[in-house]
Amino acid sequence: MKTQIKLLTLAVTTLIVTGCSKLHxxxxxxxxxxxxxxxxxxxxxxxxSPLSKQRSASxxxxxxxxxxxxxxxxxFSRPNVNTEKYQNLEQNPVHEVLKEPISTFSIDVDTGSYANVRRFLEKEGRLPPIDAVRVEEMVNYFNYSYPNPAGQHPFSINTEVVDSPWKKNARLIKIGIKAKDIETQQLPPANLVFLIDISGSMDMPDKLPLVKKTLRLLTEQLRPQDKVTLITYASGEKLVLETTSGNQKDKILRVINGLRAGGSTAGESAIQLAYKEAEKSFIKNGINRILIATDGDFNVGITDFETLKGMVAEKRKSGISLTTLGFGTGNYNEKLMEQLADAGDGNYSYIDTEKEAKKVLQRQLSSTLATVAQDVKIQVEFNPVTVKEYRLVGYENRILKQEDFNNDRVDAGDIGAGHTVTAFYEIIPVGQKGWLNESRYQANQNVIDSQKNKEYAFLNLRYKQPQQKNSILLSQPITVKTQPLNQASEDTRFAIAVASYAQQLKGGSYNGEMKWQDIITLAESSKKKDDFGLRQEFIDLAKIAKSLSSSPKE
Structure with missing residues (x-):
């Protein structure tokens, strides 16, 4: 009996050692x-499975x-390390007006950077990566009370010049655009294709469950004339809801509620299927849009960034736009999400909470879905008689070549109903010390012209009516009329506070002596009527950022 026990013990020991060796x-x-x-x-x-009852030590x-x-x-379906991807963009440089008097860029209505940065500060308790911060998306997260368009054009153009809080003797030129409002019930019929990532990486509380809440909010607002198609993708793509009228909400919600995550992510073929289904249900003179909800972690099929971007850019010619809704952390591919939306003539939003989902797909549904102007480009020619240097604040990945402005084949950003878009230039007037040294051999040869010294710059703007090929030009001067910052409109002061916050998060190299407390004070003095608490939330975020900053001067 003892011998049998020894043999059994030896056999078990051998099995264990062998198993450990293989695992090692x-x-x-x-x-x-x-x-x-x-x-x-x-x-x-x-x-x-019964085995699902097993629990961890915690x-x-x-x-x-x-x-x-x-x-x-x-x-391997869930990330063990942080693999988030962001586009590396250097801040716009300072330009000499004598050498480069013209600046050209595309508008941008994306807001994803603001919500994503909020996630880092609020949920993770740390400052965001510098590349996650895009100034224009921070500023454009908020609506501003610009006048509604009164004429034939679908938006109004508003300018204001104020003293800069960042550099002594500098000025800030604000350019504000306000698109015409369209009530949700007045929107054209919508053909919407929901493209939902249900891969294993989406099996987290801030991903697929939040996607489902977001889609429920959108479904609640569907009208009988609207149509919805739902496609899922993981290891393969699947049409889980064929084109369905908006009055069949129960049917749509049953499919949304039943979504489950699992598998790898094959995004490219799913996008192809989404465009195919959108084309089958195309509504002439209506809204035709794909809304993709994902963490952007494509790991099967075509995963090359430029290939995916090029495919979407080609598909937009069919009149079908692509909006991206980003979710999650850890493996989030923000670079892909933002650039796909740009290529697809759509907009990019990051959904970190149900509150943000309500903002994007409930309160701002018209601006999210309905385009009122396409390929909107801005070109500013600075007057060398009055301006010595300038820099564009943000819009680094929207810079266009000078010749692109008049080329109607060059794509630019679209603006949705009710959207406001804001851009700032910081300028150094002639006679003031700027960022650059004076040139020894290229001294200012300007002759003061009494007709020209009344303008800082001349603003040109081009846009197309939806589905039209030829652009329309608008122009107006920006006059030499500056006011102190504390006398500027509340909207202008708040927008400057937000731009300052974004620049500070990027290192503060252009903020001069402005500190976190100065930013907070400026925002508090200009939060005005704040129906949804967004401006107060911003102030709270700035306070969190201040507490996390390691700079002794903050």
């Missing part, structure tokens, strides 16, 4: 677990698992 050779951690793949329809409840459920002896293997 494959570099597999003895503490990792693997999720059991669910084989079920993408919109049906996933089966629950008491939290580890989900459905496959137990492999005493060891398990890693779950």
């Amino acid at each position: 050779n494959t570099n597999t951690s003895v503490t990792e677990i693997v999720s059991e793949p669910t084989i079920s329809p993408v919109y049906a409840p996933a089966p629950v 008491g939290n459920s580890l989900g459905p698992q496959r137990i492999l002896s005493a060891y398990t293997y890693p779950d």
Whole structure:
């Protein structure tokens, strides 16, 4: 009997040593677990295994698992390290007016950077990566009370010049655009294709569950004349809801509520299918738009950034736009989300909370879906008699060549109903010390012309009516009329506070002596009527950023 026990013990020991050796050779951690793949329809409840009752040492459920002896293997569907991707953009440089008097850029109505930065500050308690901060998206997150358009054009143009808080003797030129409002019930019929990422990486509380809440909000506002198609994609794409009228909300919601995550991410073929379905249900003179909800973590099929961007840019010629709704953390590909929306003549938003979903797809539904002007370009010619130097604040990935302005084949940003767009130039008037040294051999040869010294610059703007090929030109001068910052409109002061906040998050190299408390004070003095608490929330974010800053002068 003792001999049999010894033999049994030896056999068990051998098995354990062999198993450990194999695990060691494959570099597999003895503490990792693997999720059991669910084989079920993408919109049906996933089966629950008895093993799903297992819990971690902390008491939290580890989900459905496959137990492999005493060891398990890693779950590659979820990121273990931070792999978030952002576009690396250097801040716009200072230009000499004598050498480069003309500045050209495309408008931008995206707001995703603001919400994403908020996530870093509020939820993660840390300052965001510098590349996650885009000044124009911070400023344009807020609506401003610019006058509604009164004439034949779909937007109004508003300018204001104030003293800069960033550099002594500098001025800030604000250019504000306000698109005409369209009530939701007055929108043209909409053909909407929801393209939903249900891959394994979306199986997190701030991803697919929040996507479903977002889609429910949009579904609630559908009208009988609207149509919805729903496509999911993971290891493969699937049409889970064929084109359905907006009055069948229960049917649409059942499909949304049943979405489950699992598998790798094959985004390219799913986008192709989305365009195919959108073309089948195309509404002439209506809204035709794909809304893709994902973390942008494409890892199957065409994953090359430029290839995906080029494909979407080609598809926009069909009259179908692409809006991107970004979700999640850890593996979030913000670069892809923002650039796909730009290429697809849509807009990019980052959804970090249900409150943000309501802002984008409930209160601002008209501006999210309905385009009132396409390919909107701004070109400013600075007057060398009155301006010595200038820099454009933000819009780094929207810069256009001078010749692009008159070329109607060059794409630019679109503006939706009710949108406001704001841009700032910081300028150094002639006779004041600027950022650059005076040239020894190219002294200012300007002759003061009494007719020209009344203008800082001349503003040109081009846009197209939706689905038209030829652009329309608008022009107006920006006069030499400056007011102190404390006498500027509340909207201008608040927008400058937001721009200052964004520049400070990017290192503050252009903020001069302005500190975090100065930014907070400026915002507090200009928060005016704040129906949804967005301006107060901004002030709270600035206070968080101040507390996280390590700079001794802050």
